[in-house]
Amino acid sequence: MPRAVRSPADFWSGALFAGFGIAFAVAALAYEPGRATRMGPGFFPFALAVVLSLIGLATLVRSWLRAGPPPLGLTSRPMVLVLGAVVAFGAMLHALGLAAALCFVVLVSASASSRFRWPRALLLAGAVSGLSVLVFATALQLPIPVLGRWLGG
Template identity: 40%
Template sequence: MPSFIRHPKDFWTGIIFLLFGLTAVVLGQEHAMGTAGRMGPAYFPTILGSLLALIGAVGIARSFVRKGEAVSKFYVKELVLVLAAVLLFGLLMRGAGLVPAVLVLVILSAYASDKFQLVPTLLLAAGLAAFSVLVFVKLLGLPMPILGPWLGF
């Protein structure tokens, strides 16, 4: 890392935010922008992407001014577990239902932590599954299966 970058964590975080923000802006340009009163499909991704890119640029600028520690080791196992949990949530949602998808998401992502404990994780997963059913299915009326066809419901 060059010596003029004084805070590598801010630098790399800024780069990631800047890339995601600019990607959203570029991809949003394929659609009509609209106006603030009558928003088109590109309005939200363009505005949000611009804000994200601005936050990234500020992070990059701060990395040259503010002193900080170097980036520690790259946690590949933890990254893969959390990414797998999110992907499994998406795959399980339609076939297994909301409750099993939330349970898998919480348990698998909690397992990525070095402070993982089974009983508190199971309690958290059950509570979040019940909360999700209450909010999304009962209160908001979203058409999500609580238990899906893969489980015989």
């Protein structure tokens, strides 16, 4: 980030909008724009992407002109643990099944808290897993594998 920027949160928001805008615009070029009488699949997204890029640009310019608060800081630990737990849940659901995947997602996401304690978290994971299997698989009959392929389910 350049030094002259007076509003860091605006600077990065502008960069985000402009980045998304340019990416969408480039991707939209691959689709037929069509004519005004019959808009093709590329017309509307390209127009929107240009607007988004311009908004991003304006936000970037403004970050030089008007002072503003800094961004709230991305704390990486909770983000990695919570989102990582979710991705892991997806990866293990078919192989290990709902019961095991739920225990894992609860334990790992719980460890993102500064108040994480093993015994309590284990208890919580067991309770969530057991109740969810009862409610979603047994009572609501949702087609979720309770025991995965690897566990013979």
